[in-house]
Amino acid sequence: MTETNTDTLVTIVGGGVHGVHLAVRLLQADLIDVCELQILDPTGLLESFRRKCRQCGMVEFRSPFVHHVGTDPFSLRDFARERGREDELRSTTVGAERPTASLFFDHAEWLCDQYGIESTLLDARATDIKNNQGNVEIETTQGCISSQWCLLAVGHGRSFTYPEWARELVSTEPVTHVWEPTFDPNTIDETSTVGIVGGGITAAQLATMLTQPGRDIVLFARSPFRVETLEASTDWMHFSGITEKLHSRPPASRAREELVAEARYDGTMPPYVFRRLQRALKQEQIELERSEITVATEAGGTVVTTCRDGSAFCLDKLVCATGFGSQYDNELFRHLRRESTLQTGYRGAPVLDDDTLRWMRQDGTPSRIAVSGVAAQQVLGPFARNVIGARRAGELIAGLLESELKMKQRGVSRPEI
Numbered sequence: 001m002t003e004t005n006t007d008t009l010v011t012i013v014g015g016g017v018h019g020v021h022l023a024v025r026l027l028q029a030d031l032i033d034v035c036e037l038q039i040l041d042p043t044g045l046l047e048s049f050r051r052k053c054r055q056c057g058m059v060e061f062r063s064p065f066v067h068h069v070g071t072d073p074f075s076l077r078d079f080a081r082e083r084g085r086e087d088e089l090r091s092t093t094v095g096a097e098r099p100t101a102s103l104f105f106d107h108a109e110w111l112c113d114q115y116g117i118e119s120t121l122l123d124a125r126a127t128d129i130k131n132n133q134g135n136v137e138i139e140t141t142q143g144c145i146s147s148q149w150c151l152l153a154v155g156h157g158r159s160f161t162y163p164e165w166a167r168e169l170v171s172t173e174p175v176t177h178v179w180e181p182t183f184d185p186n187t188i189d190e191t192s193t194v195g196i197v198g199g200g201i202t203a204a205q206l207a208t209m210l211t212q213p214g215r216d217i218v219l220f221a222r223s224p225f226r227v228e229t230l231e232a233s234t235d236w237m238h239f240s241g242i243t244e245k246l247h248s249r250p251p252a253s254r255a256r257e258e259l260v261a262e263a264r265y266d267g268t269m270p271p272y273v274f275r276r277l278q279r280a281l282k283q284e285q286i287e288l289e290r291s292e293i294t295v296a297t298e299a300g301g302t303v304v305t306t307c308r309d310g311s312a313f314c315l316d317k318l319v320c321a322t323g324f325g326s327q328y329d330n331e332l333f334r335h336l337r338r339e340s341t342l343q344t345g346y347r348g349a350p351v352l353d354d355d356t357l358r359w360m361r362q363d364g365t366p367s368r369i370a371v372s373g374v375a376a377q378q379v380l381g382p383f384a385r386n387v388i389g390a391r392r393a394g395e396l397i398a399g400l401l402e403s404e405l406k407m408k409q410r411g412v413s414r415p416e417i
């Protein structure tokens with residue numbers, strides 16, 4: 001451990017959509033000053049999400065323009081209008097227009113500039129967190145930070161899933177996962193034969209992005225495609241009423257986890273992606289293999305796959321678009337599960353307070369650590385990971401800090417936590 005910084009009021013671990021939104025919200029509400037805030041992220045603000053969008057060829061968002069990292073729903077639309085970029089708000093058959101990825105990120109960058117958020121960024125990974133009496137000590141790759149509050153917004157981290165048959169091939173050159181930090185679709189040879197495994201939005205976007213004359217694309221999708229505009233019913237976007245269904249079950253429980261899993265339309269794709277895929281299939285730019293790979297063998301820089309239906313393929317590259325791993329399995333959460341006094345439940349889910357998202361300690365008292373993002377899905381439901389989920393988490397966490405900071409200003413004392 002090197003030096004210790006003791007001035008921070010709020011430390012946000014993770015500078016993705018959730019971390020940036022929390023920062024914007026707290027600064028905009030004047031709850032904290034920019035010099036009292038620190039964001040830790042070794043990849044830079046929003047960089048990890050930007051990379052994922054590039055890696056799967058996502059040029060348009062699935063969610064409407066009112067979902068962005070700011071707090072005023074119309075801020076992104078006004079940003080587009082003021083810059084003559086209305087054509088980057090793409091129409092949909094259902095609901096509001098959706099922003100292009102470049103518009104979304106430019107707007108986010110503009111907001112970060114407005115609030116000086118880049119200046120709060122420390123290029124460091126949090127490796128351990130301890131909730132002491134009245135403060136939180138965050139051990140990082142750049143030393144130890146002492147902060148009054150710690151907000152965790154770490155996303156899935158590097159947790160993503162490979163199919164069973166790919167496990168031994170993971171470190172070989174031809175087999176990769178779309179979310180591997182080293183995967184770059186632009187380095188795939190123009191004349192190569194590329195296999196993509198998966199049947200959801202990521203696989204479909206990647207396959208259609210990679211089509212070009214001279215390149216063969218095989219899409220391995222074992223189940224029929226399912227089309228859904230969003231990732232769950234819009235009822236879950238209102239975070240009232242319906243989330244009571246979750247809250248009536250024990251926190252961090254199997255019952256809550258199953259309810260969220262049932263509510264999520266995982267493995268689906270929105271209509272505009274499906275249309276593009278259908279077009280590419282019709283024009284034979286993509287070959288569809290409706291079977292499941294059972295065996296894959298590396299052979300001199302290529303990979304040979306055999307499917308359940310007996311068909312075989314020799315591929316120069318095989319990219320798995322088979323989803324994320326557990327939402328509670330990023331490195332930091334795994335460490336905290338083993339080493340801290342924070343309470344966890346089913347499959348390592350954090351036990352969070354439903355009203356404030358504070359992580360509860362094993363003795364039943366709330367810690368000074370709150371959680372935003374996919375790991376808060378047992379409180380917020382299937383949209384917890386999404387941009388709209390960041391907004392809801394932001395409301396709850398800002399409400400918590402507002403009351404705690406006000407109490408402190410008034411000198412109201414409370415047993416130290």
Ligand SMILES: Cc1cc2nc3c(=O)[nH]c(=O)nc-3n(C[C@H](O)[C@H](O)[C@H](O)COP(=O)(O)OP(=O)(O)OC[C@H]3O[C@@H](n4cnc5c(N)ncnc54)[C@H](O)[C@@H]3O)c2cc1C
Pocket residue numbers: 013014015016017018019040041042043044046047048049052053056058060061062063067124125126127153154155156157330332372373374385386387388
């Ligand atoms: C391709 C794709 C498209 C999507 N499209 C949409 C959409 O259209 N609409 C929508 O609402 N949602 C969408 N989502 C879902 C969601 O909005 C994104 O996943 C979003 O990136 C989640 O934000 P996050 O901040 O939780 O996680 P991330 O963006 O993953 O950010 C987490 C950050 O935490 C950092 N971090 C992790 N561990 C540590 C640590 N120990 N110390 C310090 N930093 C750490 C990481 O480096 C990372 O920068 C999409 C997701 C993907 C993958």
